[in-house]
Structures are given as structure tokens and as C-alpha cells.
Amino acid sequence: MKDKVRDWLETGKVDLFLGYKQVDGHPLPHAFSKENLAELGELIVSPARYALEKLATEILAIKPALKIGILGRDCNQRAVNVLTVHQQISPGQIQILEVNCCPSPLRKHAACSTLQPQTYGAVKLELGVDNNMSVAQMDQFDQESLYSRWMYEFQKCLKCYGCRDICPVCFCKECSLENNDLVATGGLPPEVPLFHLIRAVHMAGRCVDCGLCEEACPVDIPLRLLYRKVNGIVKDLFGYETGGSHEQPPFSLLGESTPPEAEPHSKAV
Amino acid sequence: MYRLVPSVCSYCGTGCGVLFEVLDGQLLKTLPLKTHPVNQGKLCIKGWNLHEFVNSRMRLQSPLLKVNGRFHDVTWNRALQFTAEKLKGIIEKYGPDSVGVLVSAKITNEENYLLQKFARAVVGTNNVDHCARL
Numbered sequence: 001m002k003d004k005v006r007d008w009l010e011t012g013k014v015d016l017f018l019g020y021k022q023v024d025g026h027p028l029p030h031a032f033s034k035e036n037l038a039e040l041g042e043l044i045v046s047p048a049r050y051a052l053e054k055l056a057t058e059i060l061a062i063k064p065a066l067k068i069g070i071l072g073r074d075c076n077q078r079a080v081n082v083l084t085v086h087q088q089i090s091p092g093q094i095q096i097l098e099v100n101c102c103p104s105p106l107r108k109h110a111a112c113s114t115l116q117p118q119t120y121g122a123v124k125l126e127l128g129v130d131n132n133m134s135v136a137q138m139d140q141f142d143q144e145s146l147y148s149r150w151m152y153e154f155q156k157c158l159k160c161y162g163c164r165d166i167c168p169v170c171f172c173k174e175c176s177l178e179n180n181d182l183v184a185t186g187g188l189p190p191e192v193p194l195f196h197l198i199r200a201v202h203m204a205g206r207c208v209d210c211g212l213c214e215e216a217c218p219v220d221i222p223l224r225l226l227y228r229k230v231n232g233i234v235k236d237l238f239g240y241e242t243g244g245s246h247e248q249p250p251f252s253l254l255g256e257s258t259p260p261e262a263e264p265h266s267k268a269v
Numbered sequence: 270m271y272r273l274v275p276s277v278c279s280y281c282g283t284g285c286g287v288l289f290e291v292l293d294g295q296l297l298k299t300l301p302l303k304t305h306p307v308n309q310g311k312l313c314i315k316g317w318n319l320h321e322f323v324n325s326r327m328r329l330q331s332p333l334l335k336v337n338g339r340f341h342d343v344t345w346n347r348a349l350q351f352t353a354e355k356l357k358g359i360i361e362k363y364g365p366d367s368v369g370v371l372v373s374a375k376i377t378n379e380e381n382y383l384l385q386k387f388a389r390a391v392v393g394t395n396n397v398d399h400c401a402r403l
């Protein structure tokens with residue numbers, strides 16, 4: 001892996017390589033470059049996942065001439081596909097060095113940061129939705145119970161916007177979650193369930209099921225399950241496999257494109 | 270050119286671990302530190318937006334002194350000198366217990382220690398309180 005990255009940097013296949021390095025006991029994302037090749041000895045695969053493709057996209061919005069390599073699992077690859085389809089990056093701007101991901105029968109949850117699924121308390125299991133549920137299991141609840149269970153989850157929301165901020169495929173310049181006509185900003189509690197349903201609808205044909213939003217949610221709302229359900233519908237109705245396709249999702253009927261644009265450094269005036 | 274700098278959120282006493290994205294010396298974004306024992310990869314809305322106040326044009330870059338009802342930028346030397354003289358005058362006239370010191374959850378342990386030391390040993394009062402009780 002290190003030799004390959006060295007090769008990529010030396011031959012100029014990439015100008016910058018985002019991998020991980022152990023810093024003060026924490027595996028942190030780190031940018032390796034031709035200037036600091038000696039550091040490559042410290043390149044590691046991190047058990048904690050960061051959306052390296054999001055970091056790369058942010059750099060590219062400011063420096064479009066760069067070519068960036070990233071250490072990537074399957075979810076990173078899917079996110080890069082979606083970012084390319086939505087024209088946030090051009091094909092080839094981000095090169096992925098694939099690392100192991102594959103859940104095996106021995107380690108079902110090795111795919112992500114946590115080897116074992118988290119277990120939840122009795123109250124959540126009784127009143128809410130278990131984050132470890134599959135869509136099929138969730139569908140067994142009747143309508144009334146589904147409604148009350150999801151409302152139990154949604155009303156916990158702190159409106160931290162973490163689910164949006166961490167998401168590798170959330171790139172809209174004007175976010176509907178900050179549109180005062182839909183969601184009043186600057187106040188709590190958030191509009192429930194509107195806040196979550198807006199996000200869920202926007203994740204149709206976009207969410208790559210990386211699970212980072214759920215990991216970032218301070219109140220354990222089963223966001224990944226919600227978006228899985230939404231994307232299941234997209235697949236059933238349109239046959240569109242989000243993240244696996246190089247075609248526009250079925251919702252871009254007008255052929256709209258959102259050109260990449262660097263966010264202003266400060267929104268405050 | 271591009272660095273990720275681990276740090277601690279300065280907004281409240283919880284002390285969540287954050288990671289700053291820095292491109293060419295400019296702070297771009299804030300991320301939660303995934304492996305931090307306190308926040309375990311989660312942040313509140315304040316923590317997520319730390320870069321906004323660092324980059325804000327409203328941010329005070331130097332001390333302000335009110336002269337004739339208007340604030341003026343002054344040097345640290347001038348500001349400290351002025352404050353010291355004022356405090357001294359108040360303590361001489363009304364005694365040390367006319368002064369109170371408010372410490373903060375947004376500063377470090379060591380700074381809080383220094384502030385209570387300042388209150389007790391320099392000013393000579395036990396009037397020390399904390400912003401979390403406001």
C-alpha cells in the first residue's frame with residue numbers, strides 16, 4: 001500500500017494523497033505529498049472512518065487543478081461515483097486506493113468503524129426503532145406503530161445538522177434544511193418530522209449508505225435505516241442503484257447540474 | 270498545504286474533540302474527532318461551526334477601550350495598564366471584596382487556576398464564580 005502511494009506521488013498520478021496517520025493516539029486523516037514522502041512510513045488504514053472524498057472535494061472546489069488520491073473503502077467509492085454523477089468532481093480528479101472492507105461471515109460488521117453493532121436500551125426498543133433493524137424487519141410494524149416509533153426517534157433531534165455536515169454527498173449550496181420557509185432556523189425543537197423527511201427525500205438517489213450520519217448523530221436516530229428505506233423505493237420504482245450507476249438519478253429530469261463552488265470562508269457579516 | 274489539526278471545542282465545558290481542516294493556512298471546516306473519548310464522533314451545532322467564529326469578520330482582533338462613549342482599538346499594553354489602574358483605584362477606595370472574578374468554561378483548567386489565583390492572591394478576594402452558574 002505504501003509503495004503504491006509512493007509511486008502515485010512520485011509519478012504525479014496524484015498531487016496529494018489522503019490517508020491516515022496515528023497522531024497522539026488517534027488515527028487521523030492526513031495529507032501525504034511528494035514533499036513529505038518520508039512520512040509514508042506512518043500511513044495506516046484507520047478503524048475510524050472519515051469521509052476522505054468529502055475532504056478531497058472541498059479541496060478541489062478551491063484548487064480544481066489538483067489530482068487527489070484517497071484511501072477508500074466501498075462506501076468511499078460509491079460516494080465518489082455520486083459526486084461525479086452530480087458534477088461536483090470530474091472523473092479522475094479523485095483516485096481511490098482500495099482497502100479492505102468486505103463483511104465476512106466471521107465479522108459481519110467489519111465493514112464499518114464498529115466491529116459489533118451497538119446494543120440499545122429497553123425503552124428505545126419498546127418505543128422507538130432499533131438501529132440494527134433491516135428494512136424488511138421494520139416493514140413488519142403496522143402503520144400506527146411505525147408512525148409512533150419514528151416520531152419517538154425524530155423528537156430526540158437536537159438539530160445539530162451533523163447528519164448533513166458529515167455526509168459525503170451533501171453538497172448543495174443552498175440547503176433546504178436552512179430554508180426558513182421549510183424549517184425555521186435558529187430555534188428548537190426542530191420541525192418534526194419535517195426536518196427528517198426533507199433530508200430523507202433529498203437522499204433518494206444520492207445516499208450511498210455509508211452510515212456516517214448515524215455515527216455522527218448524538219441521539220442515535222436510525223438515519224441509515226431511514227435512507228435505506230427511501231433508496232429501496234428508488235430501486236424498486238426506477239431500477240436505479242445509487243452509487244453504483246454512472247447515470248443521472250431518475251430525479252434530474254431537467255438535466256440540472258450544480259457546479260462546484262467553494263463555500264465562502266465565513267457566513268457571518 | 271492541507272492539514273488536519275486535532276483540537277478541543279472552545280464553546281462549552283464538555284470539551285468535545287474536533288478536527289480542523291486547514292488549507293493554505295485558512296480554516297475551512299470543523300469535523301468531530303471520531304476517536305475522542307468525550308464526544309465519540311459527535312458534536313453539537315456550536316462545535317460543528319467553530320470555523321465560523323474564527324473566520325468571522327466580526328471577531329475582535331484587539332482590545333477595545335471606551336473613550337467618550339465610543340470604543341477604540343488599543344494595544345494590549347494600554348488595555349492592561351488601564352484596567353490595572355482602574356482596579357487598583359477601586360480596591361483602594363472600596364476594598365478587595367468590591368471586586369469579583371468570573372472564570373469561564375471556555376478557557377483551560379490552567380487559565381481558570383490562574384484567574385482564581387489572581388482573585389485570591391493579587392486582588393485579595395474570594396469572590397470567584399463561574400459562567401456556568403449564570
Ligand code: SF4
Nearest residue numbers: 167207208210211213
Ligand atoms: S448514509 Fe448518511 S452520511 Fe452516508 S451518504 Fe447516506 S445520508 Fe449521507
Ligand code: SF4
Nearest residue numbers: 157158160161163217
Ligand atoms: S445528526 Fe441527529 S440530532 Fe443532529 S440534526 Fe441530524 S438527526 Fe438531528
Ligand code: SF4
Nearest residue numbers: 278280281285313316
Ligand atoms: S461541541 Fe458542543 S457540547 Fe461539545 S464542547 Fe463544543 S459546545 Fe460543548
